[in-house]
Amino acid sequence: MALVPLAYNLRSLWVRRASTFLTVFSIAATVAVLAGVISLEQGFTAIFAESGRRDVAVFWRPGAQDEGSSIFKPEYADVLIKNSPDIELDASGQPLAAAEMFLAILREKVDAGGVVFVPIRGVQPMSFTINADRLRTIEGRDFAWGNDEVVVGRKLVGRIADCRIGDVLMLNTTPFRVVGVIDDSGPFAGEIWGDLERLRVALKRDAYNRVIAKLKPDVDWPALQERQRRDKQVPADVYSELDANLRATERLSRILTQLGMALAAIMGVAAVFTGINSMLSAIASRTHEIGVLKSIGFTAGAIFSSFLFESVLVGIVGGVVGCALSLPLNGIQTGAMNFNTFTDVTFAFKTTPTVLVTAFLFSLLLGIVGGAWPAWRAARMRPTEALRHE
Amino acid sequence: MGSIPLGLLWQNLRRHWLRTGLTMASIVVAVFLVCFLRTLIVALNAGIEASANNRLWVQSAVSLFVDLPLSYQPRIASVPGVEETCKFQWFQGTYIEPSNFFAQFGVDAAALERMYPEMRLVEGSFAAFVANDQGCLTGSATAQRFGWKVGDVIELEGTIFPRPDRTPWTMRLEAIYDADNPNFDKTMFFFHHNYLQRALESGEALGNQGVGTYVVRIAPGADATTVMAGIDELYENGPQRVQTTTEAEFNRQFVSMLGNIPTFLRSIGGGVAFAILLAALNTMLMAGRERTRDFGIMKAIGFRDSTAFGLLLGESLLVCGIAGAIGLALYVGSAPVVATAISRMFPGYRATPETIATGAALALGVGLLAGIIPAWQAGRLRPVEALRQEG
Numbered sequence: 001m002a003l004v005p006l007a008y009n010l011r012s013l014w015v016r017r018a019s020t021f022l023t024v025f026s027i028a029a030t031v032a033v034l035a036g037v038i039s040l041e042q043g044f045t046a047i048f049a050e051s052g053r054r055d056v057a058v059f060w061r062p063g064a065q066d067e068g069s070s071i072f073k074p075e076y077a078d079v080l081i082k083n084s085p086d087i088e089l090d091a092s093g094q095p096l097a098a099a100e101m102f103l104a105i106l107r108e109k110v111d112a113g114g115v116v117f118v119p120i121r122g123v124q125p126m127s128f129t130i131n132a133d134r135l136r137t138i139e140g141r142d143f144a145w146g147n148d149e150v151v152v153g154r155k156l157v158g159r160i161a162d163c164r165i166g167d168v169l170m171l172n173t174t175p176f177r178v179v180g181v182i183d184d185s186g187p188f189a190g191e192i193w194g195d196l197e198r199l200r201v202a203l204k205r206d207a208y209n210r211v212i213a214k215l216k217p218d219v220d221w222p223a224l225q226e227r228q229r230r231d232k233q234v235p236a237d238v239y240s241e242l243d244a245n246l247r248a249t250e251r252l253s254r255i256l257t258q259l260g261m262a263l264a265a266i267m268g269v270a271a272v273f274t275g276i277n278s279m280l281s282a283i284a285s286r287t288h289e290i291g292v293l294k295s296i297g298f299t300a301g302a303i304f305s306s307f308l309f310e311s312v313l314v315g316i317v318g319g320v321v322g323c324a325l326s327l328p329l330n331g332i333q334t335g336a337m338n339f340n341t342f343t344d345v346t347f348a349f350k351t352t353p354t355v356l357v358t359a360f361l362f363s364l365l366l367g368i369v370g371g372a373w374p375a376w377r378a379a380r381m382r383p384t385e386a387l388r389h390e
Numbered sequence: 391m392g393s394i395p396l397g398l399l400w401q402n403l404r405r406h407w408l409r410t411g412l413t414m415a416s417i418v419v420a421v422f423l424v425c426f427l428r429t430l431i432v433a434l435n436a437g438i439e440a441s442a443n444n445r446l447w448v449q450s451a452v453s454l455f456v457d458l459p460l461s462y463q464p465r466i467a468s469v470p471g472v473e474e475t476c477k478f479q480w481f482q483g484t485y486i487e488p489s490n491f492f493a494q495f496g497v498d499a500a501a502l503e504r505m506y507p508e509m510r511l512v513e514g515s516f517a518a519f520v521a522n523d524q525g526c527l528t529g530s531a532t533a534q535r536f537g538w539k540v541g542d543v544i545e546l547e548g549t550i551f552p553r554p555d556r557t558p559w560t561m562r563l564e565a566i567y568d569a570d571n572p573n574f575d576k577t578m579f580f581f582h583h584n585y586l587q588r589a590l591e592s593g594e595a596l597g598n599q600g601v602g603t604y605v606v607r608i609a610p611g612a613d614a615t616t617v618m619a620g621i622d623e624l625y626e627n628g629p630q631r632v633q634t635t636t637e638a639e640f641n642r643q644f645v646s647m648l649g650n651i652p653t654f655l656r657s658i659g660g661g662v663a664f665a666i667l668l669a670a671l672n673t674m675l676m677a678g679r680e681r682t683r684d685f686g687i688m689k690a691i692g693f694r695d696s697t698a699f700g701l702l703l704g705e706s707l708l709v710c711g712i713a714g715a716i717g718l719a720l721y722v723g724s725a726p727v728v729a730t731a732i733s734r735m736f737p738g739y740r741a742t743p744e745t746i747a748t749g750a751a752l753a754l755g756v757g758l759l760a761g762i763i764p765a766w767q768a769g770r771l772r773p774v775e776a777l778r779q780e781g
Contacts, residue, residue: 029665063552105453204630276412336651337651
C-alpha cells in the first residue's frame with residue numbers, strides 16, 4: 001500500500017500553524033505538569049532509596065511502623081548486638097553494630113518561617129564506622145564523645161535556626177554546641193547527630209530506637225528475619241537499610257505518584273479533546289484534498305495512517321516541549337513533610353530517565369488517542385462527496 | 391456595541407456541536423480540577439479556622455514526640471486563669487489495617503464535653519462515654535466511614551502502645567459527635583486515657599507513661615498571653631520544658647510543617663489553567679477562521695464591525711460560561727464524596743463560596759481571553775477579502 005508522503009503532513013501542520021502551535025503547547029503543559037510531579041517523587045525517593053544498602057540491617061521493635069515508634073531498652077539492644085551471629089566483626093573482633101536514638105525535634109525554619117520537625121540522631125562510635133563509606137565531615141570537626149556537642153547535616157545549615165557552626169542548640173534545658181557539618185548522599189544530610197548517651201540524658205529518653213548492623217556477606221535474610229522475630233529475649237523486625245528507608249518514605253511517595261497519575265488522567269482527557277478538535281478542523285478544511293488523494297488511488301488505510309501520523313507528530317513535539325519545560329526544575333531544592341516520620345525532608349526535583357520516558361510515552365498516547373477517531377473519519381470519506389466539497 | 395443577533399450566536403454554537411462539546415468538556419475538567427486543588431489548600435488551613443480562642447495547648451518545647459509527665463497536669467491546672475485541663479495522648483492504633491488511619495486520642499473523658507462545646511452529639515451521650523472506662527466517642531465522618539453505630543465494639547491494634555500478648559485494645563462506641571462549624575474536624579476518635587494508663591501500669595501494654603499534650607481552657611476574661619507565660623515558667627528549668635501556644639498557633643505549626651506542598655498544588659493549578667486557556671483559544675481561533683465568509687456577508691449587507699466582534703466574543707464567553715457552570719456543579723456535587731475519600735489527609739475538604747467564585751472567574755477569564763483575539767480579527771475583516779475566501 002502506498003503511503004501518503006510525510007511532507008504532506010508537515011506542510012499541512014505548517015499551514016495551520018496557529019492551531020498546531022496551540023495544540024502542541026496544551027499537550028506540552030500537560031506533559032510538563034506530569035513530569036514535574038514525577039520528578040518530585042523521584043527526587044524524594046532517591047534520597048532514601050539510592051543510599052539504602054542491602055548489607056546493612058536495621059532492627060525495629062516488632063510491629064513498629066517507623067523508626068520513631070520503635071523502642072529498645074538499652075540492655076536489650078546490647079543483648080541483640082552480642083547474640084546475633086550474622087553481624088560482621090571489625091579487626092578487633094567487635095561487632096559492627098550500633099544502637100541509635102531518633103527523635104523529631106521542633107525547630108524554627110529561618111528561611112520560610114514557621115516550624116518543622118528535624119530528625120536528631122543519637123549515635124555510637126560504630127555508627128560512623130558503618131557509614132564510613134558515605135558520611136563526610138565537610139566543615140568543622142566531629143563532635144567529641146561524652147561532650148554536649150553535635151554535628152548538623154548540610155541541608156539544615158541556613159534553613160533551620162541554630163544550625164551553623166558555633167551556634168548553640170538548646171535541647172530541653174541543655175545547650176549543645178554545633179561543631180561541624182556532615183554530608184551524606186542519603187537522609188543523614190538532613191539530620192543532627194550527637195553522642196547517644198549525652199542526647200539521651202538531655203532529652204530524658206530512656207530507650208533506644210533502633211539498632212543498625214553491618215552483616216556478614218551471604219547472610220540468609222529470611223532465616224535472620226525469622227529467627228529475630230521469634231527471639232525469646234529481644235524479638236525484633238529486621239529490614240535491610242534499603243527496605244527500612246523505603247518503608248519510611250512510602251506515604252509521601254505514594255501520594256505524589258497517585259497525584260501525578262490522577263492529574264495526568266484528568267489533564268490528559270482535556271488535552272485529547274483539544275487534539276481531536278484541531279484534527280477534526282484540519283480534516284474538515286482538507287475534505288477536498290482527501291477526495292483528491294482517494295481518487296488518485298490512496299487507500300483508506302494510507303489516509304488513516306497519514307492523519308494518525310500527523311496527530312502523533314503533534315503529540316510527540318508537545319511531549320518534547322513539555323519535557324524541555326520541565327527540565328529547568330531539575331535540581332531545584334524544595335522541602336516537604338515526610339508523612340511517615342513527620343520530619344522535614346529537603347530534596348531536589350530530579351528529572352531522571354524514568355521521568356522523561358514516562359512523559360514522552362504519555363504524549364505519544366495523547367497523540368494516538370486524539371488522532372485515531374478523526375483519522376478514521378477521514379479514511380471513511382467517499383471520494384465523490386469529498387471532491388464536491390469546497 | 392450594537393445589538394448582537396443571539397439566534398445567530400446559538401446557531402454558530404450548534405454548527406460544530408462536536409467541537410463545542412469537546413471544548414466545553416475540557417473546560418469542565420479544568421474548572422473542576424482548579425477548584426479541587428484550591429479546596430485542598432483551603433482544607434489544610436481548616437484546623438486554624440476552627441481554632442477556639444479560649445483553648446491553649448501545652449506541648450514539650452523539644453518535640454511533639456516527647457511526652458510530658460502526668461505530674462504536670464495538677465500544676466498546670468493551678469496556674470491562675472486556667473479553668474480546666476485535659477490530657478491529649480496521641481495513640482495511633484491500627485483499625486484492621488494501617489490505611490484505615492484516623493486520629494485517636496486518650497483523653498480525660500469527664501473534661502471533654504466542657505473542653506469542646508463545638509461537639510454536638512448525634513447519637514449516644516457524654517454521660518455514657520464518661521461512665522464506661524473502655525468507652526469511646528468519635529466524629530460523624532469516621533463513624534460513617536466505617537459504618538459504626540453506638541454500641542459497636544471497636545478493636546485497635548497498638549503501634550506506639552503494643553500489647554505483648556498481641557490482643558487488641560477493645561473499646562465500645564458510646565457516642566458520635568457532629569459540629570455546626572464546617573471546619574471543625576469530624577474525624578477525631580476519643581477514648582479514656584485511664585484505660586491506656588491502667589494497661590501501662592499493669593504491664594499489659596508497653597510504652598511511655600505520659601501525655602503528649604495537655605489542652606487548657608482559660609477562664610473568661612483571662613489573658614491568654616499571661617496564662618501561656620505562667621505555664622511555660624513552671625518548667626523553665628526542667629525536667630521537661632513546655633511550650634504553650636494558642637490553639638490557632640498549635641494548628642498553624644502543622645501547616646508550616648507541610649513545607650512546599652501547598653506551593654506544589656498551586657503550581658499544578660496554574661499549569662492546568664494555562665493548558666486549558668490554550669485549548670479554548672485554539673477552538674475559538676478555528677471558529678473565527680470558519681466564519682470569515684459569514685462575517686464578510688454580514689458586513690456586506692450592513693452589519694457593523696462590532697457585531698462580528700460581539701458574536702465571537704459572545705460565543706467564547708457562552709461556551710466557557712456554560713462549561714464553567716457544569717464544572718462548578720460537578721465540584722459542588724462531588725464535594726461530599728471526595729471529602730469522604732480523602733478525609734484522612736484533608737479532613738476539612740468542602741466546597742466554599744470563595745472557591746466557586748475562583749472557578750467562575752477562571753471560566754469567564756478564559757472565555758474573555760480566548761474570544762478577544764479572534765473577535766478582534768473578525769471585527770477588522772474587510773468584506774471584499776472575506777467574501778473572496780472559500781470554505
